[in-house]
Amino acid sequence: MKVKFVETLKNYGIILAFFIIFVALSIFSPVFLTVNNIINVIRQTSIYGIMAVGMTFVILTGGIDLSIGSVLGVSGAICAGMLKAGNPIPIVVLATLGVGTACGFASGMFITKARITPFVVTLGMMSIARGLTLIYTKGYPISGFSAAFRLIGGGYILGLPIPIIIFLVIVVIAYVVLTQTKLGRYTYAIGGNEETVRLSGINSNFYKTLVYVISGSMAGLSALILTSRLNSAEPVAGSGYEMDVIAAVVIGGASLNGGRGSVWGTFIGSLLIGVINNGMNLLGISPYFQQVVKGLIIIGAVWLDQLRARED
Amino acid sequence: MDDIVLSMKGISKSFPGVQALKSVDFELRRGEVHALVGENGAGKSTLMKILSGLYRADEGEIWLKGKQCTAHGIKAMIDAGVSVIYQELNLIRQLSVAENIFIGREPMLPGGFIDWRKMYSDVRVLLKPFNVNINPKTKVYMLSPAYQQVVEIAKALSLKSDILVMDEPTAPLTGNEVDKLFEIIRNLKKNGVSIIYISHRLEEIPQVADRVTILRDGEKILTKPLVELTTAEIIKHMVGRTLTEQYPKISIPIGEEVLRVEGLSKKGYCSNVSFNVHKGEIVGFTGLVGAGRTEIMQTIYGRMKKNAGKIYIDGKEVRIRSVRDAVRQGIGLIPEERKHQGLVLGLSVQDNATMTILDKESVLGFLKQKKLSALVRKMIETMNIKTPSAKQLVRYLSGGNQQKVILAKWFLHNCKVYIFDEPTRGIDVGAKVEIYKLMQNLAKEGAGVIMVSSELPEILNMSDRIEVVFGGSIVKEFRRDEVDSETVMEYALGLRERTGQQTPLRAGVES
Structure with a gap:
């Protein structure tokens, strides 16, 4: 019985935490529990929630992608530049996703072919992508796009903001991929024991590269939404996002050692981070102090993960 | 009697899917050496881990020197005078004595x-x-x-322990050192120290033990003074049956050649290795640890790049430059390092067993879930894999059942050649027999089987042909009926010259 209780807490503890924070904020902030604010929270969550879905694949293989914030930056900058040059929107969309995908592919190749650890490769990519963003934008924002493009981040379908719809679609697709496809099985298996996967005759390098491609393309997709929503591509856009994204995935129950985690968990983890961010803003907590809190959340989430690992 | 220093009563412990101990009683007298014996998985180490405070028993009591022990944890047990000397010594190598x-x-x-x-x-x-x-x-x-x-x-x-647990203390020792250890043990006894002695080397037990407790499948079978037991009786109680069926060799008609290796060389590991395997045949590879047996197999399997040599499957030369090539050609490796190379411990029986067939059993990347579950269910049944369900994590299975899951993985892939590397290491006697039977079923269905093993009885009893490896080369080939263990050992030790066309290679491997 006791085991069952611990098991339940392990699996649903995050929902409990979510619930407690939700109720507390509803009590302490009059604005929190309004339709406008809730929609606002989810819309903001969408941007890094999408990246968190990509990151889930990476973390499930036992890797990490620190570059996503910068990849979002460079994708957004190129998106803005191409729009300014008068390219049609479908081309711009494809190109933006392409930039993110290419960054992920490059990371994946370095990780699998040159056998450099994901931490180092993506830390390098983080710097490279940010540098390219600054070179491309010369350090200035690129702003002012057509109304049609601004719909991606600001439009509604059936009363729901488009970013939220995109986020939900991505979550569902990722769920299906992780539970119903070969890629999903291999993602978990590589994180559990890559050696065994390789010795079973599976091209593990291909699948490992693929998860970074997924992560990069999700950063590209988030870049589209953010650029459209802000009507501007900032040279420092996305900076520090990797913190929120990794925190969301780990809080969602994924193990940094790989092999354990779920999209469902990441979805809840993202919402939790979104609510915490929103709550701190509503309660007037200074942005400086917010950074401290987020650092503590990351450490706390990894600590929880260690406790879970010890049980195995 | 008041000289009982330790009494464990009705100890039970279960792990997910396994009952490791069932109401076990165990007592230890002052100045006594009490041998604890049983097969792998009988529950010896679980019982000792409970005594040392590493695990907490689900049920049962521990009494130390007449007082019930209520505190829990390693520190508490050390303070109570219990010390465990583990098989892998717990010393910090870079610090002084x-x-x-x-x-x-x-x-x-x-x-x-x-x-x-x-x-x-x-x-x-x-x-x-x-x-x-x-x-x-x-x-x-x-x-x-x-x-x-x-x-x-x-x-x-120095910790004032008067209860010592020695887990396989003689494993790393040479003959003289063992005698010395026994002398130390006798001295400790004289000073009133009680010792729980765990060893797989049954021949040692009469030399040191006063009493013997035998565990089997988590239950205590008996506790008796040593003088009332013979070694044969101990073995009988450990396995619970007589071992005539230990090597269930059946005769299988040998078919066509399925694998041929010619002149295989890998610099620093093996040189000029040639042999073949027929359908229905079990070819045993033996030799000392480090002789290059595993490396020969890893080279055939594409895990190490060969410098020279040709590999033929069904008479046709095949190019194997990676593990993927080998698997595609129908070679499956059941590795020695089961947990590190054969399984993903954190995944289920189903996910492990179907790993090799996801390509075949998916459409556009989507898995045929129903078909996969059905296949796995059939495997669990035919291979008698003991698991609560196909969703159970393989981490929680016993060594023998884990080995069966790896076997299922390759069986589903329908391999032509199965390479077993130390197939029964760390597996208890009952499961060993099952593994041998499964191995023979593979042969019977027309596969070729290679079995690499250090255990001579296994090699001699299960192989149709025996290849002896020394210094990275095959030095001698025997038919099953023409050899005894002494002769094989002489070749394995390099004491006899190789025969046949190839030139001798005595100074180990060419470099």
Whole structure:
């Protein structure tokens, strides 16, 4: 019985935490529990929630992608530049996703072919992508796009903001991929024991590269939404996002050692981070102090993960 | 009797899917050496882990020196006088003998400085009864395993332990050192120390033990004074059946050649290896550890790149440049390092067993879930894999059942050649027989089987042909009926020249 209780807490503890924070904020902030604010929270969550879905694949293989914030930056900058040059929107969309995908592919190749650890490769990519963003934008924002493009981040379908719809679609697709496809099985298996996967005759390098491609393309997709929503591509856009994204995935129950985690968990983890961010803003907590809190959340989430690992 | 220092009553412990101990009683008298024997998985180490405070029993009581023990944890048990000397010694190799013995409770001078002089003299006093020449300042890694063990025992005594658990203490020792250890044990006994002695080497037990407790499948079978038991009786109680069926060899008609290896070489590991395997045949590879058997297999399997040689499957030459090529050609490896190379411990039986067939059993990347579950269910049934369900994580299965899951993985892939590397290492006797039977079923269905093993009885009884490897080459091939274990050993040790066309290669591997 006791085991069952611990098991339940392990699996649903995050929902409990979510619930407690939700109720507390509803009590302490009059604005929190309004339709406008809730929609606002989810819309903001969408941007890094999408990246968190990509990151889930990476973390499930036992890797990490620190570059996503910068990849979002460079994708957004190129998106803005191409729009300014008068390219049609479908081309711009494809190109933006392409930039993110290419960054992920490059990371994946370095990780699998040159056998450099994901931490180092993506830390390098983080710097490279940010540098390219600054070179491309010369350090200035690129702003002012057509109304049609601004719909991606600001439009509604059936009363729901488009970013939220995109986020939900991505979550569902990722769920299906992780539970119903070969890629999903291999993602978990590589994180559990890559050696065994390789010795079973599976091209593990291909699948490992693929998860970074997924992560990069999700950063590209988030870049589209953010650029459209802000009507501007900032040279420092996305900076520090990797913190929120990794925190969301780990809080969602994924193990940094790989092999354990779920999209469902990441979805809840993202919402939790979104609510915490929103709550701190509503309660007037200074942005400086917010950074401290987020650092503590990351450490706390990894600590929880260690406790879970010890049980195995 | 009041000289009972330890009494464990009705101890039960279960792990997910396994009941490791079922209401086990165990007692230990003052100054007694009590041997604890049983097969792998019988529950010996679980019982000792409960005693040492590493695990907590689900049910049962522990009484130490007449008092019920309520505190829990490793520290509490050490304080109560229980010390465990583990198989893998728990010393810090880079620290000195004295530092290891007094770690965490170094004698101090005022101001937080260590009182080295007192520490060294205390260690000399501690080591004196052992009659060994060990300098307290020596770093532990410079000592032989036997001396390291002495240091462990001295550490336990310095903790005022009067109950010592020795887990396979003779495993790393040579003959003389074993005698020395037994002398130490006898001395400890005289001083009133009680010892729980765990060993797989049954021939040692009459030399040291006063009483014997036998565990099987988590239950206590008996506790008896040693003089009332013969070794044969001990074995009988350990396995619970007589072992005539230990090697269920059946005769299988040998078919066409399925694998041929010609002149295979890998610099530094093996050279000019040639052999073949037929359908229905089990070819045993034996030799000393480090002779290159595993490396030969890894080279065939594409895990190591070969420098020279040709590989034929069904008479056709195939190019194997990676593991993927080998698997595609129908070669499956059941590795020695099951947990590190054969399984993903955190995944289910189903996910492990179907790993090799996801390509075949998916459409556009989407898995045929129903088909996969059905296949796995059939495997669990036909291979008699003991698991609560296909969703159980393989981590929680016993060694024998884990091995069966790996087998299922390759069986589903429908391999032509199965390479078993030490197929029964760490697997208890009952499961061994099942693995042999499964191995023969594979042969019967027309596969070729290679079995690499250090266990000569297994090689001699299960193989149709035996290849002896020495210094990275095959030095001798025997048919099953023309050889005995002494002759095989002589070739494996390099004491006999190879026969046949190839030139001798005695100084190990060419480089």
